Structure formats: C-alpha cells, structure tokens
Amino acid sequence: MGIKINEIGLERNDYKGRPTTLCKGCGHNSISNQIIAVTYELSINPHRVIKLSGIGCSSKSPAYFLGRSHGFNALHGRMPAIATGATTVNNHLIAIGVSGDGDTGSIGMGQFKHMIRRNIPVLYIVENNGVYGLTKGQFSATADEGQFLKYAGLNELPPIDICLEALAAEASFVARSFAGDPTQVRELMKAALSHRGTAVLDIISPCVTFNNHEASTKSYPYGKAREEPLQDITYVPYAEPIMVDYNPGDVQVVEMFDGSHMQLKKLDPASHDPTNRMAAITLLEEARVENEFITGLIYVDEDRPTFREVSHQLETPLVDLPDDCLRPSPEALEKVMSRMRCCH
Amino acid sequence: MGIKINEIGLERNDYKGRPTTLCKGCGHNSISNQIIAVTYELSINPHRVIKLSGIGCSSKSPAYFLGRSHGFNALHGRMPAIATGATTVNNHLIAIGVSGDGDTGSIGMGQFKHMIRRNIPVLYIVENNGVYGLTKGQFSATADEGQFLKYAGLNELPPIDICLEALAAEASFVARSFAGDPTQVRELMKAALSHRGTAVLDIISPCVTFNNHEASTKSYPYGKAREEPLQDITYVPYAEPIMVDYNPGDVQVVEMFDGSHMQLKKLDPASHDPTNRMAAITLLEEARVENEFITGLIYVDEDRPTFREVSHQLETPLVDLPDDCLRPSPEALEKVMSRMRCCH
Amino acid sequence: MSDEVKSADLAHLIGEREPIVNDFQIIIATVNGTGSQTANTVLLRALFRMGIPVNGKNIFPSNIQGLPTWFTIRASKDGYMARRETNEVLVAFNQATYAQDIAELPEGGVCFYPEDWGMTPSREDISFYPMPVEELVGTIEVPANLKDYIANMVYVGCLAAILDIDRDEIEASLDFHFSGKAKPIQLNMSVVNAAYEWALDNLPKTDPYRVERMGQNDDLILLDGNSAGALGAVFGGVSMIAWYPITPSTSLIDAAREYLNDLRRDPDSGLATYAIIQAEDEIGAIGMVIGAGWAGARSMTSTSGPGLSLMTEFAGLAYFAEIPAVIWDIQRVGPSTGLPTRTSQGDLMMAYFLGHGDSKHVCLLPATVGECFECGWRAFDLAERLQTPVFVLSDLDLGMNLWMSDVFDYPDQPMDRGKVLSAEDLERLGRFARYEDADGDGIGPRTLPGTDHPLAAYFTRGTGHNEYAIYSERPEDWLANMARLGRKFDTARTLVPKPVVDEVKKAKIGLIAYGTTHHPVVEARDRLKQYDITPSYLRLRALPLEETTRDFITRHERVYVIENNNDGQMANLLHMEYPELASRVISLAHLDGMPLTARWITEAVLEQEGEH
Amino acid sequence: MSDEVKSADLAHLIGEREPIVNDFQIIIATVNGTGSQTANTVLLRALFRMGIPVNGKNIFPSNIQGLPTWFTIRASKDGYMARRETNEVLVAFNQATYAQDIAELPEGGVCFYPEDWGMTPSREDISFYPMPVEELVGTIEVPANLKDYIANMVYVGCLAAILDIDRDEIEASLDFHFSGKAKPIQLNMSVVNAAYEWALDNLPKTDPYRVERMGQNDDLILLDGNSAGALGAVFGGVSMIAWYPITPSTSLIDAAREYLNDLRRDPDSGLATYAIIQAEDEIGAIGMVIGAGWAGARSMTSTSGPGLSLMTEFAGLAYFAEIPAVIWDIQRVGPSTGLPTRTSQGDLMMAYFLGHGDSKHVCLLPATVGECFECGWRAFDLAERLQTPVFVLSDLDLGMNLWMSDVFDYPDQPMDRGKVLSAEDLERLGRFARYEDADGDGIGPRTLPGTDHPLAAYFTRGTGHNEYAIYSERPEDWLANMARLGRKFDTARTLVPKPVVDEVKKAKIGLIAYGTTHHPVVEARDRLKQYDITPSYLRLRALPLEETTRDFITRHERVYVIENNNDGQMANLLHMEYPELASRVISLAHLDGMPLTARWITEAVLEQEGEH
Numbered sequence A, B: 001m002g003i004k005i006n007e008i009g010l011e012r013n014d015y016k017g018r019p020t021t022l023c024k025g026c027g028h029n030s031i032s033n034q035i036i037a038v039t040y041e042l043s044i045n046p047h048r049v050i051k052l053s054g055i056g057c058s059s060k061s062p063a064y065f066l067g068r069s070h071g072f073n074a075l076h077g078r079m080p081a082i083a084t085g086a087t088t089v090n091n092h093l094i095a096i097g098v099s100g101d102g103d104t105g106s107i108g109m110g111q112f113k114h115m116i117r118r119n120i121p122v123l124y125i126v127e128n129n130g131v132y133g134l135t136k137g138q139f140s141a142t143a144d145e146g147q148f149l150k151y152a153g154l155n156e157l158p159p160i161d162i163c164l165e166a167l168a169a170e171a172s173f174v175a176r177s178f179a180g181d182p183t184q185v186r187e188l189m190k191a192a193l194s195h196r197g198t199a200v201l202d203i204i205s206p207c208v209t210f211n212n213h214e215a216s217t218k219s220y221p222y223g224k225a226r227e228e229p230l231q232d233i234t235y236v237p238y239a240e241p242i243m244v245d246y247n248p249g250d251v252q253v254v255e256m257f258d259g260s261h262m263q264l265k266k267l268d269p270a271s272h273d274p275t276n277r278m279a280a281i282t283l284l285e286e287a288r289v290e291n292e293f294i295t296g297l298i299y300v301d302e303d304r305p306t307f308r309e310v311s312h313q314l315e316t317p318l319v320d321l322p323d324d325c326l327r328p329s330p331e332a333l334e335k336v337m338s339r340m341r342c343c344h
Numbered sequence C, D: 001m002s003d004e005v006k007s008a009d010l011a012h013l014i015g016e017r018e019p020i021v022n023d024f025q026i027i028i029a030t031v032n033g034t035g036s037q038t039a040n041t042v043l044l045r046a047l048f049r050m051g052i053p054v055n056g057k058n059i060f061p062s063n064i065q066g067l068p069t070w071f072t073i074r075a076s077k078d079g080y081m082a083r084r085e086t087n088e089v090l091v092a093f094n095q096a097t098y099a100q101d102i103a104e105l106p107e108g109g110v111c112f113y114p115e116d117w118g119m120t121p122s123r124e125d126i127s128f129y130p131m132p133v134e135e136l137v138g139t140i141e142v143p144a145n146l147k148d149y150i151a152n153m154v155y156v157g158c159l160a161a162i163l164d165i166d167r168d169e170i171e172a173s174l175d176f177h178f179s180g181k182a183k184p185i186q187l188n189m190s191v192v193n194a195a196y197e198w199a200l201d202n203l204p205k206t207d208p209y210r211v212e213r214m215g216q217n218d219d220l221i222l223l224d225g226n227s228a229g230a231l232g233a234v235f236g237g238v239s240m241i242a243w244y245p246i247t248p249s250t251s252l253i254d255a256a257r258e259y260l261n262d263l264r265r266d267p268d269s270g271l272a273t274y275a276i277i278q279a280e281d282e283i284g285a286i287g288m289v290i291g292a293g294w295a296g297a298r299s300m301t302s303t304s305g306p307g308l309s310l311m312t313e314f315a316g317l318a319y320f321a322e323i324p325a326v327i328w329d330i331q332r333v334g335p336s337t338g339l340p341t342r343t344s345q346g347d348l349m350m351a352y353f354l355g356h357g358d359s360k361h362v363c364l365l366p367a368t369v370g371e372c373f374e375c376g377w378r379a380f381d382l383a384e385r386l387q388t389p390v391f392v393l394s395d396l397d398l399g400m401n402l403w404m405s406d407v408f409d410y411p412d413q414p415m416d417r418g419k420v421l422s423a424e425d426l427e428r429l430g431r432f433a434r435y436e437d438a439d440g441d442g443i444g445p446r447t448l449p450g451t452d453h454p455l456a457a458y459f460t461r462g463t464g465h466n467e468y469a470i471y472s473e474r475p476e477d478w479l480a481n482m483a484r485l486g487r488k489f490d491t492a493r494t495l496v497p498k499p500v501v502d503e504v505k506k507a508k509i510g511l512i513a514y515g516t517t518h519h520p521v522v523e524a525r526d527r528l529k530q531y532d533i534t535p536s537y538l539r540l541r542a543l544p545l546e547e548t549t550r551d552f553i554t555r556h557e558r559v560y561v562i563e564n565n566n567d568g569q570m571a572n573l574l575h576m577e578y579p580e581l582a583s584r585v586i587s588l589a590h591l592d593g594m595p596l597t598a599r600w601i602t603e604a605v606l607e608q609e610g611e612h
C-alpha cells in the first residue's frame, strides 16, 4: 500500500536493472543508482531510453539500471558510433551512454572527439577511475602523473583531461562531478538530459579494487577531501516556476533547450560563467596547474544545433517513416531510367 | 666548378627525392622543398633521417624529398605508431613525419593525441588543406564551417584546431605556418628539428585542385591576405653566437634542447609568450573567435622529457646493442629455471 | 550531309583490306587531370547510341594530376563486354607514353596523334593520322583555362570522321553529358565539327576499321555499377548511410547522395528523410550503420579493402549480436594499400570470414550493373530477414566503368523487414525471448528501441548470452546459440540468389565464375568451341553456397574456378565446403590489376585440358 | 609425525572400497575476488612436489569480484594432462553454487563444505566432510581484512589430512608462493595445521581417494604458458613490446615485464635495454611493433581475438611491405567479445589469412609450456629470416593455467637476424634492390634506417612496388612481386617447426590435432585401444603446412582433425591445401568454452568409426 509512483505511474523499481556484478563500493554502482533516481524523478518513460556502452566495468553497468530500456553493450571505445547511428535514425530516443576513462580516453579518443564535433544528442557519461578496472588495474590515459599502482608500477605520462578534450572538440555541454557527491551528479544528469546535443559528464568514479588509495586523485578519500564544487546546482523542470530566493547576483539561471532551467548558485563571488567557452578553458587549465578538483557545470551552449539539425533532416524519426516513404514509387524509377535510356 | 656544398660535403641535390607526382602548385610541394632546404642548410646527414607518413597526397610527399633517407609510407592515420616504434628502438634517428588534415584530424586523431602525450621525438608536419585531396575533395575535419565545395557541398560542422588539440594533449612544441611563407616554415622546421620531443607543425598547405578559392581559409589568396605572423623567427644553430641587435624587450630568445636557439622578434608589443601554455591556449581560442590566421611559434617547452627518458631507457639505441646483450646467458636461464624447479 | 552519303564519300578512300566493322578496341592514352574523361565517355556513348555493343574501361593511376591514364572502348558486334588485350585503334595523346603505346599496336593498327609534337611515324605496318590539335583549337573561341580540356574534342572529331561515328549521336551524347546545357555542348561540338571536317578533307582513310549503326538500344542504359548499386539501395529504402572516402567506393556514395536528394525529401518541408554521415574513419562508419540497423533503419556503408580490414571487429559484433547491416566492398587490388585504382576479387575469403572466432557472412556477388541495382535493394531484405550483416562484393571494374544494361526492374516484392515485434505483438504473445528459435529457421524475433511495451527491452551484447539476451558463460548456452546461428546460416543458403547454370549436355568439364569474371568467361566459352571444348558454366551469385553448386560439380569430372585474385579464393571455399568433391575443383586464378580476358581464360583452360 | 605413520593411522579409517591413489580430480568452488587462488595453487604445487603428475585449471568469470569460480586439480598417475569431465572430490566453498556442484558429483564422490552454513548432506552416495571454517580461523591471530582470504587455507588443511597430502610440501609451496616471506607463510601454515589436526581428530575417512609420493620431479617445473612465452621472448632477444591490455593475454606482458626487468638492464647505468609501451589500443600496439621491426629491433605484441581483429589492416601492411613482427594471440572464445575468460582455438583461420587482398601468414601452434618458451624465441628468428609477421596462437587454457614441464632448453642456435645489409655490404655489392630475389628463396635483402651509406635508403610502402621498392602500377611488377611472395611462403614451409608424427603400423585411421587439443588426444588414443582402434597421430606445430602432413593423410584412409573451435578451421585449411585428399579429412570440432576432453574425442571418433 502506498508505494511511491511518479507522474507516469511507475515505481522506482521499474527503473532498476539486473543485480550488479561490480565490486561492492565501486563508484560505478553509485552512478547507476543516480541514473535510476533521475529517470524516475523526471518520469522518463523507460522505453524511450537507450542505454549504450563500450567495454569495461563501467560499460557493464547499463545492465544494472533501466531494465525496461533497450541496451547496447558495444565494442571497446566504439559506443559513440553506435550512439550516432541510433540517434540519427531515431531522434526521439533518449540516449544515455556510459563509458570509462580507458574506453573514452585511450581506444575511444577518436570517436569521442567526432561524436562531440557532430553534437550527437546523447548524455555521455565517463565513469572516470584512472585505471582499467576490468583488465585488473593498468593505468588509463587519465591516470595521475607520477602515480604508483601495485600491478602497473609507476605512471610517468601526463593525464588527459576529458573535459578539456571535450571543449577542444566544441562540446556544447561539459560538466565534471564525483560519484561521492550524488546530489550534484543527479542535478547535472537532469540538466544533461534536457540538453540539445552531446552532454559530456566526466564523473570521478573510484575503483575500490585497484585505485582507491588516498594518493590517487580518483579515490574516495581524495574526492571527499578535495572536491571544490563551482556552483550549487538546482534543476528546475519545464513545468515548475523558477524561484530566485536570493539576490540575482548570486545566481545564474541557464535555460535549457527543452525549456527547463538550471539554477546555479555561485559559491564564490568571482565565480565561473559556464556560458563562456574561453572562461571554461581557462578554468580547466588553472585547475590543472593548481591541481584543484573542481566539479560542477563547466560549459553549456544551448544554441549549438545537433547533427540532425545541421543536416536539414526531418524531425520525424526516420524509423517511423512508412515503407512507402522509404521506397520511391515505380514511376520514380521509370523517371530515372528514362533520363538514362539510350535514346530519350 | 663551384657547386655549393654544405658542412658535410653534400650538395643540395643529395637532399632531393624523386620527381613529385602532386599537382602543379600544390602546397605540399613547397613544403617538401623547405624540408630539402632545411636539412641541407643544417647539414643533416640524410642517412640519419627517417621519413614517415600516413596516406594522402601529403603522405605521398616523403617520396619527393631526401631520397637518401629511409622512408615509410604507412597506413591512413597510423604514422604516429610507426614513429613511436622506430624512434623508441633507435632514438638517434631524426624522424620527420608528414601527415594531412584528414590523416591526422579524422582517422588519425587517437594516435596523434597519444603520440603527443608520450612526447615521441618526431617533427610531425600536418599539411593542412581542409580537404581530402587524394580522394578528390571531400571535407576534412579542419574544413571551414559553412564552406561550400563543388563536389562535397556545404560543410556545417565546426573545424577542429590541430594546434589546440596538440596543446590539450600536452604537446611540447606547437607552431602554425603557411606554405606561402617559406621563410617562416624553414625557421620553424629548424627549431622543430632541434626540439626534444614531439614538434607539431600545422602548416596551411593549399590544395590548388580542390580547395583554393578565396573563401577558403586554406587557400593561397586567403593566406597571403590574412596571415598574421606572431613573431619574426630566426633560428641560431648551436655553433653560431646569438647577436641581439635590438633592445632585449623586443626579442625573446628560446634555448632549444640541443643548445641551439630561436630568436623571436616580437611583432607587436603586447605579444605572445610561447613558453606560457595558458597564453598559448588563450591565443588560439581568441584567434578562433576573431577568426584570425595567426602563424608562428605558439608553444614550446624544452623541459618536458621524451617517452624514452621517462621510461628510464638506455640512451644507446636498442638496435645498436650486440646480440649478446639482447639474449641473456645460459646461466641466466638456469637461474630462472632453478627458481622454478620442483625441489630447489 | 547524311550518314549514308558521307560514308559513301569515305568508302573509296579505304585501302584494299576487308573493312572491319563494329569489332575492334580503341585505346585513348592521355595525361590524368586534363579532362579527357568527357571526350572518352562521349565517344563511348555515341557508339552506344548507334546501337553498337560497347564497353569502356578507364585505366587510371592513383594520382590526381599529371600521370599516364588510358581509356579503352571496345565495340563488339557479338556483344562481348570483356576487356581485350589488343587495341587496334590508338589515340596517342600522351607524350610520355606514346612510344610504348605505338609499339603495342598490332600489325594493321591505327594511330591518331597530335602533329604538334612533330613526331615521325615509327612503323610501316600501321596507319598514322596526325592531328593539328593546337591549330584546330585555335580556330575556336575558348576561354584559356578550357583550352587543354577542349583539345580532347579534336580526337573525337577525327575518330568520328575516320571511323564513321554519327556526329548527331556525338552531339546527343554531349547533350546527355552536360545535361542539356547549351553553352558547353555548343563549345565542344564546334571543336568536334572543326576536327571532323578537317579530317575528312585531309586524312585519306588507310585503315579497315569502321562502325555501323546496329539495331536500336531503346531499352538499354549505360551506367557504372556504383551508380546502379546506389540507385538500388535507394529503391531498397535505405535511410542512413555512413561512410569514409576511399577509391573505388566513393562514387557509390556520391551517386546515392544525388539520388536520395532527388527522391527522399519530405514533400511538405523539403527536408531530407534520410541521413548521410561522412564518418571519421571506417570503424566509425560501420559502427554508425550497426547503431542505425539496431534502431530499425535500413543503413549501409561502402568501402574497399583497407576499410573492410578496419571493420573486422564490428563485423563480428553484428554477426554475433545479429544486427542487420549492408556493407559494399568495391574491391581493389590488395594486400595492403596495393593498387588503389586497379580491380580485383581479392577480398572474398576475408569478407566471408570477417571477424575473429567462428564467424561467417552472407556475401552477394553482382556481375552486372543490373545485378548491382538488384543487390542494392535485395541486400536489405536479406539483412533484415536474417538479422545479420550482408556484404556486397563488387569491384573497381564493375563499380567505376560504364556498362550497357537493360533498364532496371522495380523490386518485384515488398520490403521484407524481417521478424520485428511491435507493442501489439508483445501484448498478444505475453512473452519475448530475443534469441529463441521458435520457427526452426534459426532466426529469433527482435524489438526496436522505442517500442512502448514493458516486455520490449533486451540487452544487445557481443558477449555470450542465452535466449533472453542475458549474459551467460554456461557451456550449454554457448553451444545452443552457436548451433542456432548455424541453422540461421543454413536458412541463408535458401534465401540468397541462386547460381545461374548453363548446362551443356554430356559436358565433362564445367566452369565456375562470379562477379565481373563472368564477362570474359562468356567470350572464352565461345572461343573454346573452336577447340571442341564446350564446358558447362555455373555463375555464383552469393555465399553461402547451396546444393545447386554441389550438384553441378558432381555432374562434371573437372570444374575450373575462374577468378580475378591471386590465391584462388573461391576455389578454396569450394574445397572447404565440398571436401568430398574437392579433387575435381581446379583453381584458375590470375591477378595483375587488369580485368581478366577471354584469351587468358581460354589459354588457361587449354593448358589444363592439355594435361588431361 | 612422519607421513608413513600418519597414513598408517588413517588406514584403518578407510572404508571397504579399494583405495584410489593418484588418479582423481578435485574441484574447488569459490567466489571470485576472495583470494582462493593462493590456496588452490599451493595445493596444486604440493601434489606436484610429491612427484604426482598434476594439472590445474582455473574456470573463472569475466568479472572482478563476487561471481562463481572453479578450480580443478587433476592428479593422474598415468600422466594425463587433460581436463576430465568428472570431479570426484569437491570443495564446496560457494553457497551460490553448492547445490549444483554437489549434484554433479559422481557416485562415491567426496564433498568438503563449511559446516558454518548449517547445510544438511543431500546425498547418501557420497562422503561429506563438514569443516568448521570460522571456528578454525578464529583460533588464529589474523588481521580482519585477511580473514576471508586465510579461510581458504582451511580446506587445504582438511584435504591434506583426508587425501594424505604431505604438509612439508604444502609449506614448501607456500614458501614458493610467497617467495620466502616468513610472515605470510607462517600465517597461512598455521591455519593449514589447525585444519589438518582438527580433520585428523574429527573426520573419519569414508572415501577411497588418496595421494602417494611418486618419483622425484627434480627437473620439472610448474608454469603457465604466458610466463613461458614471455621468458622465451626474452631469450629471443626481444627489445620492444607494445601492447594493450586484454584477457587472457595480459599476463604474458606482465611476466615479460618482470623477466626483462631482471635480465635486460644496463650493468653500468641500471637503465632498461628494452622498452615496453602500453599503447592506446591494438592498432597502435601493432603499429609500434612494425615501426620497431622496420627499424631493426625484435619487437612483439600480445593480444586476443578482439585485438587481433583491430590489427587486420596493419597485418596486411607488414605482410606486403615485408616487415618482421611477432604477434601472440592468446585465444579466447569468439565471435566478438564472446567469452573473455574461456578457451578456444577459434582464431586460426583468421590469423592465417589476416588482411584484405591475398595475404597468408606464418602461424606457430604451441601445445605445451615448453613449446611456448621455444616459440617465444624461435618466432623472432622466423620473423626476421622471412621478413614477415609471425603469429603465435596459444590459448587461455595453455596461457593462464599451470602445467608441468621439463626445464627449458637454452636456444640451440644463435639469433638469426635474417638478410640485413650493412654499409660495408653495400660498399662491397655496389648496388641494392630491396625486393630482389637473388637467392631464389623469395627473400630480398633489407637495410636498416640509420645505415650510413648512400645506397642504403629505400621507401617502404603498402602500395604496389618493383624490386627497388619504387611505386609501380605495372601489371608485370605486381605479378612478379606476388610470385616472389609465393616463393617466400614456400620457404617458410621449410623453416617452421615440423609436425610430430606417431605412426601406428597398418593404421587405417589417423588423428590430427594441434595446440592444447594435443593433451586430450593423447589420453583418447589410450582409451580407443579398448575398442581396438589405434589411430596414428600427427600433431601440427605450425602453418604453412608442408609435405609431412600431406604424406600422413595419404597413408591413411580417414583422418580426423580434432580441434577446439566451432567450424573445424584446421580441417578447412587442410581441405584447401590438399583438395586431392580432402575427402579423407574429417572434422571433429567442438567448442563450449571448456578444454576438450578425452571422453568427447573418444566418443566422437567411435561415433564416426561406427559409420564405417
């Protein structure tokens, strides 16, 4: 009696997946839970969602949420291509992509860049733990320089910054968060789901088995101790009115493509303007130099059109076109033929 | 009678390659000529050079210079891996890589990024014409947004910026130039050849057959009209003394890893400091926004070690090790075996 | 002046020798990037319009400008479409190669050349026709930048005069080429006319070659296989194309873009009801195709060898996760980058087994532009019915050269979208098991993302799974799934196009060929008759193989498998498929970048038969 | 207390049944990530040290923590190394699977289980031994985080008591495992002892299984194939390794890292005289290997199916540009991601033909850890002599499980660096043609970058080339080059390891196997004797094939090809290679993720022979 249901009459359980087989305490599990919570709270109809991933522990996780949504666990580093194909032929689908730092930063770098360049509408989550979990603890491209790991030894290469890479490729939504900060993760996910094109969410998601010691910037202890949120984020659905209960100067309101809003309560006066690309790039570079663990919304641009839009493609999903729209008529063929005929 | 020879007694002809099969006036040809000039002037012994490339008109060009150097025309987008392997086992080789904007920016993005991250010692030239020349004029990832081409139609995707991508991956030498500015190309090449790690040279190299109309930022007319050099660059070989003939404020001197120098005569007072990564990133972003065609040295860091160095690998080329250094002794095997033996 | 009169005027000029009519091959040697394509195709089309069976082949370098290129036009009153080794009529328009080109002419051959070069005829046994190119072009008003380009029309005019090609058809062909634009038509035609007139007045005919109008070609078209394949795909209802440029496949996509732009726009908004994505590479391209196929759209890509290599991993995923996709491979010469502008059938084995582990794929093997069109749409029916990637193996010769064909037939059956369960179906069935073989054909039902039913969802993966698509490492599940895939492959055998068999009564030997190798085989069989060798002939049109082929081999003592690759790949597949018959299956394979010829096949068979 | 006495004490406890000594299989069912590996390998090694032929197999999930995993240990007095389907002795340490695990025990089987579960024995026909795990662990001082881990030692102790395993050897094995570190050895041993004593006092022996010391194993080692391969590579002088992590190949690189770190440091500087690069993916990895091989270093990579798929394009380049490279493929179950932690021989066909166009590769097929070691170094000699990539096809079973082996022999020949011309050579010869077949073996001379001579340079390319490595589209050049590559492949036939043949006089049937399938075949042949079937046996050790195999097939009426894949890939290759003999070559292929067993092979052969 009295099981909570959301606006479309579904229980939270309807958003769950199969039991996780990831390690107890893995950051990825907490992210899966936020996805369940967010889709439930937003009353998203599971059948409209597609869950896409590459290969890795992170990429396994789509099996553990939204059991009522179609899922595609693709190839290592190649999920962006799947997302591009699927959303291009059915833009009414809500694509949630889950990748890892190895899946995106190493083998997947090229596809990641070009998906962003096309502004493919997908919530692209990088569950960033600085290691290859599923293959047992090698360094990924986001591992800290100078870091030591039991199995992999010493890493002497500089880490790539997923957010900076996204920005360089003209990403229209870039945010960083921490699996240990579920509230922020949820609000950012909600906003990302309202975003027009590719929304890149770089979530530090500790690997408790291979990379969770204090020294690692991808560990729980480090995150808990060092996280510096840029803003206090509240997502306001389309329906609800925005109430600015503090003086405008302290809050920045960003209107999302679907009409919903993000309320960004600035946490320090000289704070970051996420609608300014230059500021975003500078912010990341400063954070790198100072090695600060900043989280929050780094950049957003709701004006950048998606690939479908720039391609002047019909809004109706191509998969919904009836067969007779797909196959031109006999007359059409006759017309083409007659143009080619020997003596027309 | 009086044929000019360089310090090691070679003529300019000794640096030439086979006759070019590229189109008359192709920017790539002029770049080949600068490579010939530079290696001749620096008296580089051709046998120490390896010429590497991917696939494309640009990638064909290594056949047209340095006929006395080993060359490797590899696979489309995969030259960085070849460069990594070859220089890792023989760091005494001078690697000159020639790629195209398609070869690097599209299919080669991933390898490009990771070569830079490892700071592999190679002069990596991108002959950037904004199109796929060899496949007859499709848009590459550096094509201008909103550009129209006879065969390919309209391009509505934003271009990637080779230099910004290089910087994001922590490149230690980044410069942009223009095939129509041979002097600058030469000086930058000389400096790049003295650089410690990966030197990325993004050279706008017009494709006269498919992309040379005024409207294109990759055309001769545009380049001639719009090039804004950041500095007046003079390369001073190790041997020669640096003579600062103007007041220090106007000149910045950068010492290269091999002891040679770059003299950068600033062209406007508030000019760019190429040793400052933040400044470099900002510079590129501003140029993008203002769409300015800036050329010159964008960033240099001679302190960043190469992959061999961070790997604590012997300086002697691995290929020069005698066989008995390569294969451990019978005693060594016996020692390993005895440790494994059933009952030691 | 009407054709009759004109040819009459010419008649007396012809030397003693018997006239050779509609049965010779022209070769035009030029430098690439000088725009000779227009001239060459116009010549080809003019002959075609005269009702003469013709075939043109462009032998071009992997280069944009400045290297030698040749274009051959074969006129064959007997209707042979294959390349011939000897060219009787040469247009020597390339100074870099003319010595060699002339040396290769047979006795009694013909050579047209620009007299501007001041070269002196080097052989007594051939007819030389000098052409005052610069002078003739000079007489016409041409923008400077078009001079070289237009100069090619000089040889068109001269050939027309000497070989008796109908100028009206040349004009009509120019009209076709420039789709009616008056200015270029008039400009080119004026050069053709000037050259024609000049030749009539100044070049006494000393050779026996000429053409004559043959029956009408009304229901024939002249087209390249890539355009035909693209058109077929459009009439197959393709909605998404992802690709990466590569010779010789690019022109298929270019054609698709044009046809889709014409035929697939939303009437109201004028917006595209299709998508074409130039991917960042071939891995991306096939990934996008698979993503779209999974989501329920007919999607395809086109590539060549190097691209196919990059698609290996994704091909295995699509096979094992059972996702429809159509992949065209316009084969060029490999291994590796090989000869990018030369033709081959060298990717057969690779395409069939593409992917690690145990995978096998459906491959279609078009031999004509008509079959390219048919494969264009049929491949989608097969891919969606079988829920698997379908490879269409064309080649550069078929894809990029112009071939005569009957006009294409509209698909004779509605689109087969395969086993897709709707929300209603699920409601009715009350259950859904993605990989369950309810019908015994090895094909399970699938649902599309976005299907509004609680039962609709399943999890697609390249990992081991049970009937419900749930991850499983259980040996029984693995075995059952692979066994079902085996049944599905057997179903494929029954659905792919059957071989075409031309059985000769009591024939002891048989020939097997596929793809473009078909054309020289047809001619070779006629030649072999002279040696009283009359083999039966089976032309394969698809993989996997089925009983027709086994029976054919069984009925013959020796079967020669003729193919344009180095290793005899189809012969290898036949050995594998029919070990009990393998000893009678003999490989005749040859690959040097050129299409096979009847001569090579004839000699190869004779040599073999000599041994028996 | 000495073993003798102890076993005497136990003797009277044993029931009526005949004791079964050194001939049974133990299965230990645990949850992965709980550290049972130490316990299992220590048990295995202890038996090994007792001179008993043993083989251990780890059957683990593609997962890091929490899923079922099994470890089987077979003791075989007859020295059989293959897996057996039945396990007589079960350690039920996984609550999620014990019901199933117990159900699968044969009559008279044995089950050790934690009494803490309070489960009640479910079968009369097997011996149950409850173990008070928590209680026993409780008695020892253990850091909390090690409790679960150490708990596994309880079953080690109990098995030791009941099966009569020598505790000194257990201690020695712990010593080996912890390379002498006193603390962990003592800690683990104390649990073993406690459990042992408890079992002796509380568990009356009711089963017939026990072990007994057999002859000494002094010159034997116990090792996994990946370590052996890595060690072999080190003694092959490998200087560069580029790789990308993938199960089951990763441990080969891990081992190589350790060995190189020990054996390849510069004495003066202590710096590495080698390089290991973790690439960004497998395309990068093989590219780096090819770059290094081209520059003159012995370089290698190791991967598994999905990685091999990604290496396709580069493999074709290395084949055609003729660059030495060594690629290990530790095969797992495909297609696609398949079963990442299960074994197979499914990449054979793919590796042999890897690349588009017509390419064929040299493949080595190790069956034992000893051969892994040998392939480790020999692959480089072959790759550099033949200037081509060499593939070593191992598998998960061989690569990741522990096998007994004789100690390895030091390479019996100096490194063969192949035809490399120095500056002096060039000076002497006065000319250099990279792809000239001067010696008739199809192998041209190469020079290394950095060679200080004006003649040294050449241009490496994947495009068509002549003998001087200059770009060429000429048909003759292409044909000549492919013909030479054919000769080179024939040279390879003479250089690769020959098959091992065990011919049985007058045998009508023969068996062919390769790789790990060898072990069950050995056992199956003994079993078949009972049915008066005594087939000859040929074990392939490499591709391409050579005459030995043809002759073997010729000498037998029927030859069964036994392999661990779905499609019978080696049988297919034999059909292709020997069409005239194909009808006698019969495929017996099976793949469900588990290593083949003698039982399956015996039954498959009997079934076939029944038909004859």
Ligand SMILES: Cc1ncc(C[n+]2csc(CCOP(=O)(O)OP(=O)(O)O)c2C)c(N)n1
Residues within 6 Å of the ligand: A055, A056, A057, A058, A059, A076, A099, A100, A101, A102, A103, A104, A127, A129, A131, A132, A133, A134, A135, A140, A207, D244, D245, D246, D247, D282, D306, D307, D310, D337
């Ligand atoms: C082509 C290919 N290469 C390698 C692998 C092996 N592999 C599986 S997961 C993985 C890395 C996963 O790391 P990451 O993306 O960071 O995910 P995580 O496990 O850390 O969440 C690798 C290398 C593979 N599956 N496919």
Ligand SMILES: Cc1ncc(C[n+]2csc(CCOP(=O)(O)OP(=O)(O)O)c2C)c(N)n1
Residues within 6 Å of the ligand: B055, B056, B057, B058, B059, B076, B099, B100, B101, B102, B103, B104, B127, B129, B131, B132, B133, B134, B135, B140, B207, C244, C245, C246, C247, C282, C306, C307, C310
């Ligand atoms: C795997 C693969 N895909 C496609 C091709 C075809 N191809 C050859 S060159 C080229 C693009 C070259 O463009 P770019 O790198 O910009 O060089 P450019 O010709 O413009 O100098 C392509 C797509 C190929 N050779 N290999």
Ligand code: SF4
Residues within 6 Å of the ligand: A021, A022, A023, A025, A026, A027, A028, A057, A058, A129, A133, A134, A206, A207, A208, A209, A210, D064, D065
């Ligand atoms: S190994 Fe690491 S990443 Fe993988 S499930 Fe365990 S904790 Fe998570």
Ligand code: SF4
Residues within 6 Å of the ligand: B021, B022, B023, B025, B026, B027, B028, B057, B058, B129, B133, B134, B206, B207, B208, B209, B210, C064, C065
């Ligand atoms: S096509 Fe363009 S890029 Fe290629 S050679 Fe010609 S001008 Fe240069």
Ligand SMILES: [Mg+2]
Residues within 6 Å of the ligand: A100, A101, A102, A127, A128, A129, A130, A131, A132, A133, A140
């Ligand atoms: Mg990770």
Ligand SMILES: [Mg+2]
Residues within 6 Å of the ligand: B100, B101, B102, B127, B128, B129, B130, B131, B132, B133, B140
């Ligand atoms: Mg380009």
